[in-house]
Structure formats: C-alpha cells, structure tokens
Amino acid sequence: MSDDDSDIFFEYEYDQEDDLDESSFCFSSDGEDDVMFDVDGENSDTPQTKISDTLANVGANGTLYYPWNVEQFIENKLLAKLDKLANGTLTACSIDELLIMLQVKGWQEDEVLNDYFDNRDKLYEACGLPVGVPMRNTLKKIKNYSCFVCCEDYSETYVYSLTCGHTYCINCYYSYISNELANGGPITCIEPDCKYTIPYRDVTDIFDIVNKTNHGGVTTIKSMVENPLLVANTKAMINSKRKYKWCPATDCNGFAELVGNVNDSVESLSSAKESVDISKVPIVTCSENHEFCFDCNYENHLPCPCWIVKKWIKKCNDDSETANWIDANTHGCPQCQSAIEKNGGCNHMTCKKCKFEFCWICFEDWKKHRNDYYSCNKYRNERQEDEQRKNRSKQSLERYLHFYKRFAIHENSMKGDLKTMAQIDTYTRLYMEDLRDQGKKNLSWNDIQFLPTAMRALQNGRKALKWTYCFAYYLGKSNFATIFEGNQDFLNKTVEDLSEVFEQIMSKKNPDKVGMILKNKTKLRNLSELVNSRKNMLINGARANLDDGLLWFDNEI
Amino acid sequence: MSRHPFHRRLLKEYQSLSQATLPGIKLVSNDENLTNFIFQIRIANHNLYPDYERYYLSINITQDYPVDCPQVKFIIYESVDDDKEDSDSIEIIEKSKIPIHPHIYSNGHICLNLLGEDWTPACSIESILLSIQSMLNTNDKLERPPDNDSYIKHAPLDPKRSRFVYHDDNV
Ligand SMILES: [Zn+2]
Numbered sequence: 001m002s003d004d005d006s007d008i009f010f011e012y013e014y015d016q017e018d019d020l021d022e023s024s025f026c027f028s029s030d031g032e033d034d035v036m037f038d039v040d041g042e043n044s045d046t047p048q049t050k051i052s053d054t055l056a057n058v059g060a061n062g063t064l065y066y067p068w069n070v071e072q073f074i075e076n077k078l079l080a081k082l083d084k085l086a087n088g089t090l091t092a093c094s095i096d097e098l099l100i101m102l103q104v105k106g107w108q109e110d111e112v113l114n115d116y117f118d119n120r121d122k123l124y125e126a127c128g129l130p131v132g133v134p135m136r137n138t139l140k141k142i143k144n145y146s147c148f149v150c151c152e153d154y155s156e157t158y159v160y161s162l163t164c165g166h167t168y169c170i171n172c173y174y175s176y177i178s179n180e181l182a183n184g185g186p187i188t189c190i191e192p193d194c195k196y197t198i199p200y201r202d203v204t205d206i207f208d209i210v211n212k213t214n215h216g217g218v219t220t221i222k223s224m225v226e227n228p229l230l231v232a233n234t235k236a237m238i239n240s241k242r243k244y245k246w247c248p249a250t251d252c253n254g255f256a257e258l259v260g261n262v263n264d265s266v267e268s269l270s271s272a273k274e275s276v277d278i279s280k281v282p283i284v285t286c287s288e289n290h291e292f293c294f295d296c297n298y299e300n301h302l303p304c305p306c307w308i309v310k311k312w313i314k315k316c317n318d319d320s321e322t323a324n325w326i327d328a329n330t331h332g333c334p335q336c337q338s339a340i341e342k343n344g345g346c347n348h349m350t351c352k353k354c355k356f357e358f359c360w361i362c363f364e365d366w367k368k369h370r371n372d373y374y375s376c377n378k379y380r381n382e383r384q385e386d387e388q389r390k391n392r393s394k395q396s397l398e399r400y401l402h403f404y405k406r407f408a409i410h411e412n413s414m415k416g417d418l419k420t421m422a423q424i425d426t427y428t429r430l431y432m433e434d435l436r437d438q439g440k441k442n443l444s445w446n447d448i449q450f451l452p453t454a455m456r457a458l459q460n461g462r463k464a465l466k467w468t469y470c471f472a473y474y475l476g477k478s479n480f481a482t483i484f485e486g487n488q489d490f491l492n493k494t495v496e497d498l499s500e501v502f503e504q505i506m507s508k509k510n511p512d513k514v515g516m517i518l519k520n521k522t523k524l525r526n527l528s529e530l531v532n533s534r535k536n537m538l539i540n541g542a543r544a545n546l547d548d549g550l551l552w553f554d555n556e557i
Numbered sequence: 558m559s560r561h562p563f564h565r566r567l568l569k570e571y572q573s574l575s576q577a578t579l580p581g582i583k584l585v586s587n588d589e590n591l592t593n594f595i596f597q598i599r600i601a602n603h604n605l606y607p608d609y610e611r612y613y614l615s616i617n618i619t620q621d622y623p624v625d626c627p628q629v630k631f632i633i634y635e636s637v638d639d640d641k642e643d644s645d646s647i648e649i650i651e652k653s654k655i656p657i658h659p660h661i662y663s664n665g666h667i668c669l670n671l672l673g674e675d676w677t678p679a680c681s682i683e684s685i686l687l688s689i690q691s692m693l694n695t696n697d698k699l700e701r702p703p704d705n706d707s708y709i710k711h712a713p714l715d716p717k718r719s720r721f722v723y724h725d726d727n728v
C-alpha cells in the first residue's frame with residue numbers, strides 16, 4: 001500500500017514518526033522515566049529532548065509549535081533567561097533577587113533590565129525586595145517558641161522571617177506558602193500589609209525541612225526545575241496565555257506552545273468556524289507525544305473538524321435523545337402522570353397505577369369513546385402528525401445510537417489497548433532487567449524497537465477510527481460517503497487485527513511472552529504500517545472530498 | 558465531631574472574643590468545635606444605620622483556617638422578643654436585616670479584600686469583625702453593589718466560591 005508522502009498535510013505525521021524512531025514510547029504518562037528498552041543506551045540522545053528556540057515542530061496547517069512539559073519549560077525558557085541576566089548584565093544581583101524580579105515582570109528580561117537601570121530602588125520596592133538594607137531572611141531552629149498564628153508552644157522549632165523580622169513557625173509558613181502557590185504569583189510575608197517577597201531558595205529550604213521532619217520524607221527538592229514557586233508560576237503562566245495549551249491526556253503535565261504570531265493563528269483557527277477544511281485543524285503534541293488539537297483542546301480528532309467535535313460532544317452530553325426516546329415510546333397517564341409504555345397495538349389504555357382508562361390517541365377518558373369516536377377522530381389528523389413526529393425522532397435516535405455505540409466502543413477499546421500495552425511494557429522491562437542481572441544480553445533495543453511504534457500506531461489508529469463515527473453521523477448521504485465507510489471498514493479491520501496480536505501476546509495461554517513478541521515482529525510491523533497508511537488514506541480522502549464538495553456535513557442532523 | 562487542627566488558636570481567639578471587649582460587637586452563638594460563630598454588629602451614631610438596628614454576621618471556620626480565610630456573610634437572624642409583659646402574649650419574632658452597602662449584596666455576601674486576596678494566616682476573626690464594622694461606619698451611600706441583581710441570581714451558597722472583582726476601595 002502506497003502512502004502519499006508528498007502530501008503536505010501529513011508532514012507533521014512523518015515529522016513525529018521521525019522523532020519517534022529511536023525514542024521510547026511512553027504509554028503511561030505518569031512521569032515514569034522513558035528509558036524502556038534502552039538496554040544499550042543507544043537512544044540516549046533522542047531527538048525529542050533536543051529543544052531549542054530555533055527548532056519548532058510542524059503540525060497540521062503548518063502550525064509551528066514546541067512540545068513541552070513543565071520541567072523542560074523551566075529549564076529551557078525560564079532558567080535560560082535567569083542565566084542571561086545573572087552572567088551578563090545584572091551580575092550585581094543575587095539569583096534570588098533576579099528570580100523575583102523576573103517573576104514580577106512576567107519573565108520579560110528586557111523589562112527587568114530597563115526598570116533596573118531606570119530606577120533600581122523603585123524596582124526593588126515593587127518586587128518586595130529590601131531597599132537600602134541587605135536581605136536578612138532567617139530560617140533557624142529556636143527553643144521555647146510560641147507562634148502567633150497557630151498558637152502552639154514549641155519547645156523547639158524552626159522559625160522563618162524575612163528582612164522585616166516578622167517571625168512565624170515553619171509549619172505555618174509551610175501551609176501558608178502551599179496555599180498561596182495556587183495563585184502562581186510572588187508570595188509575601190505572613191504579616192498583613194508586609195510586602196517583603198519570599199525568595200525561591202527559602203521556599204525550597206522550608207519545604208525540605210518540613211518534608212523531612214513532619215512527613216518523614218527523605219526526598220529533597222534537588223534542582224531548580226522542581227522548585228514549587230517556579231512550577232506554580234509556570235503553571236499560572238500556561239493557564240493565562242493563549243499561546244500555551246495543556247495536553248488533554250489524563251495525568252499528563254505536558255503542553256504545547258504555538259510559535260509565531262499567536263493572535264493571528266488563533267484568530268484564523270476560530271474564524272474557520274464551520275469550515276470543512278480539515279487541513280486547518282491545528283494538531284500539536286506535548287512532550288510525551290500525545291497528539292491533540294490546539295484549537296478545541298481535545299485529543300486529535302481527525303477526520304472531524306473542531307466544530308463537528310463540539311457539536312457531537314454537546315449532543316452526547318445533552319442526553320436529549322433519551323428524552324426523545326421516552327417521548328416516542330411513552331406517555332404520562334393523563335390522570336396521575338405516571339409514565340406508561342405502549343407495547344401492543346390497542347389504543348385502549350388502562351393505567352396500572354390509578355386504573356384510569358384512556359385513549360392513547362387523544363388522551364381522553366375512554367368512557368367518551370363508548371358511543372362515538374367523534375372527539376377522538378376530530379383530532380386524529382393532528383394526532384397522526386404527532387405520531388409521525390415521534391417516528392422521526394425515533395428514527396433519528398436509532399441512527400444516533402448506532403454511531404454513538406461504535407464511538408463509545410472504540411473509546412473503551414483505547415483504554416483496553418493501553419492496559420495491554422502497559423502490561424507488555426512492564427513485562428518486557430522486567431525481562432530485560434533480568435537478563436542484564438544475569439549478565440546475559442541476547443535482546444537489544446534494536447530487536448524490539450518496532451514495539452513502541454506498533455503501540456503508537458494502534459492508539460492513533462483507534463483514535464482516528466473512533467472519530468470516524470462522529471464524522472459519519474453528521475455526514476450527508478452521497479456516493480462518496482459510501483467510499484468513506486469503506487475506508488472506515490478497512491481501518492477498523494486492521495486496527496482490530498493489530499489489537500488482537502497484542503492481546504495474544506499477553507494472553508494467559510501464552511507463557512513465552514517475549515518469544516511471542518519476537519515471533520510476531522514482522523506481523524506487528526506490517527500491521528502497524530497498514531494501520532498508519534489506512535488511517536492516513538482515510539483522513540486524506542476525507543479532506544480531499546470535503547474540499548471538493550463531494551462530502552459534506554448535513555446541517556439537518 | 559473532630560477537633561479543628563488549629564483548635565488551640567481557635568480557643569485563644571474564642572476566649573478573647575467572648576469577653577466582648579469590642580464595642581458594638583457581640584458574640585451571639587457558637588458551636589462546640591468553635592467553627593461556627595454568629596456575631597451581632599451595631600453601628601452607633603450613623604445616619605444610614607439606625608442605632609436600634611442589629612445586624613448579624615455568620616462566620617464559618619473552614620478546615621484550612623487560618624491559611625484559608627473563613628466563610629463570612631450577613632444573615633437574617635430571627636430573634637424572639639422576650640420583653641413581653643405577660644407570658645400569654647404572642648411571641649414577636651424579629652427578623653434582622655442585611656445592611657445596605659455598596660459592597661454588601663442583598664443575600665448577605667460581602668465583597669471585601671480581607672476575605673479574599675488580602676487574607677493571611679496572621680489575620681483573625683477579630684480583624685474580620687473590625688474591618689466589617691469599619692466598612693459600615695465609613696459608608697455614606699445607601700445602595701447595593703451595581704451588579705447586585707445579577708450576582709444574587711447566580712451566586713453560590715458559599716460566598717468564598719464567588720470570585721469577586723473588588724470594587725474600588727474608596728467607597
Ligand atoms: Zn505557627
């Protein structure tokens with residue numbers, strides 16, 4: 001099966017595939033180190049860790065972006081600015097002072113520089129730094145201390161104070177800082193109206209002491225990228241600026257940064273409201289290589305455009321169809337309002353609850369129908385229309401349920417796939433560690449590097465498949481819709497085949513799991529290539545046919 | 558009922574508050590755990606708030622107090638008038654009012670910096686009471702916040718869950 005390599009739309013796909021070649025696949029984004037399969041250290045310089053200002057990834061629509069996580073961002077963006085000031089123009093300032101100034105000035109190093117040379121004292125005052133006196137922050141252990149905030153009498157405790165000398169116990173400072181972190185801004189002395197700012201290093205020290213003494217922890221905050229203030233500040237920044245978007249994957253602390261004129265690109269994205277040009281969907285990735293849409297912040301939902309996704313999600317949430325279903329099948333009893341479902345054809349109904357006998361067609365007391373049907377027939381036409389309306393809503397419900405069921409099934413299957421793959425990951429890792437411990441080395445990274453690629457293909461294939469049901473639900477009837485359904489079937493089959501191989505590997509009936517992996521190497525490789533190319537074929541086909549007006553979304557649905 | 562983690566501090570605050578040393582402020586009731594208080598506030602010599610009017614403030618101490626500020630709001634308090642002459646007379650139930658103020662919504666919620674971004678663990682119930690009393694004392698406008706109608710329609714029960722945009726502080 002040939003793949004249309006020249007298609008610019010999929011440049012990002014290949015781009016990522018390249019990135020991933022030697023790198024590891026991380027299925028659980030729980031911060032597990034991603035050196036699985038790295039037996040020989042051959043993937044020590046994976047391309048995805050090389051992040052520089054000049055090398056941005058290219059997503060769909062030529063969207064330029066950086067894939068980040070919080071630690072990488074602090075390291076490469078924030079601390080780089082600090083470095084520049086500390087080792088260049090502002091060598092007179094301490095790291096603590098520089099960090100506070102940068103944070104107060106929103107990490108605009110130029111502003112820090114300008115304000116510093118403009119009026120150093122004014123800048124220091126605005127930053128809550130001592131002016132005219134040296135910084136005299138103290139964190140010390142003292143005996144017989146009563147803390148004003150918690151009112152505890154300590155025989156011995158650490159106390160903290162800033163240059164102002166307002167002293168409180170370390171526990172109070174710890175909970176105060178922990179609480180204030182949510183705001184992401186600089187944190188000042190506990191004393192009301194005291195403006196002195198707590199420096200980064202002090203936060204690290206306070207946290208380390210409390211963690212050690214109160215929580216028996218031995219972990220200390222080793223590096224700057226783990227500093228609670230920097231992390232909180234970074235998160236607040238990502239939340240507040242339009243050029244950053246968090247990765248929507250569960251438990252992922254990755255995000256993407258749009259490069260270039262963000263206002264323009266964000267504008268152009270949202271202006272494409274009901275556009276059918278799915279090459280405009282800005283697919284980006286986080287540091288963990290989770291694909292997501294920068295516009296609507298859902299996972300990669302191709303072949304659907306964002307507005308269809310929003311419509312679909314809303315529909316699924318609204319539950320309005322269930323209400324229609326009840327309407328189509330039941331009426332309330334005209335006397336006691338309890339729900340009655342009609343199964344047979346007879347319109348003479350008796351309420352099970354209150355025994356009221358009534359006519360299903362006109363809702364009138366059945367007694368009135370004994371002699372003449374005038375009152376009932378009189379409304380018959382209207383009632384017929386009502387029945388027709390109900391049939392229509394019933395049909396639309398059945399149609400929706402058909403697509404929704406498949407959408408939901410694949411969503412669940414994605415979770416099932418993830419579970420199987422996590423098992424394989426653990427299993428393989430343990431197996432390799434075992435070999436290494438025994439001094440044997442008969443399986444290397446090269447032998448199983450196809451595995452992460454296959455897993456990624458399965459996840460992405462299943463995801464695309466899932467979204468084809470949303471796509472198909474809104475699709476207007478045409479010959480090309482039939483072709484689309486054909487592509488959908490193709491993809492469906494290969495995805496299930498690939499999924500099955502993984503399941504067989506982990507099956508209880510199969511004791512030699514690694515042997516099975518190696519035995520199925522070619523099969524897994526071929527199937528994952530097939531999944532990728534069928535997925536691309538489906539999305540490319542959908543894009544082209546939407547472009548040419550051969551496929552369209554039915555507004556009536 | 559479990560004790561509040563900062564029970565010692567609450568006890569200390571309670572002891573000083575129950576001695577009623579703040580003019581115009583009276584502790585009306587509190588629970589055993591010292592987490593729910595009702596205070597009565599009286600404003601003297603003010604042309605907007607008559608001397609006979611009693612306002613009631615409910616203060617609920619959250620689990621994270623004093624790191625987290627308490628939930629504070631004016632309430633409509635029903636008190637039985639016990640000044641009756643003979644025991645057979647009908648009980649007169651008096652309902653207190655929510656003071657009219659440009660920072661106090663008609664549902665009793667108060668827009669005050671101290672109850673939001675200005676709160677620190679070194680602030681106390683007493684600082685809240687004093688600052689609300691002074692907020693009433695210095696007021697000269699008999700009006701509700703401009704967004705009162707829309708606010709009370711959508712306001713959460715707990716005022717702490719509202720994100721107030723602090724009105725200008727000069728009122
Ligand atoms: Zn303390």
Ligand SMILES: [Zn+2]
Pocket residue numbers: 162164165166189190191194195196
């Ligand atoms: Zn201070």
Ligand SMILES: [Zn+2]
Pocket residue numbers: 029247248249252253254255286287288289290
């Ligand atoms: Zn992610």
Ligand SMILES: [Zn+2]
Pocket residue numbers: 281293294295296297298301305306309
């Ligand atoms: Zn989207």
Ligand SMILES: [Zn+2]
Pocket residue numbers: 333334335336337338351352353354355356
């Ligand atoms: Zn009935």
Ligand SMILES: [Zn+2]
Pocket residue numbers: 359360361362363364369375376377
């Ligand atoms: Zn009838």
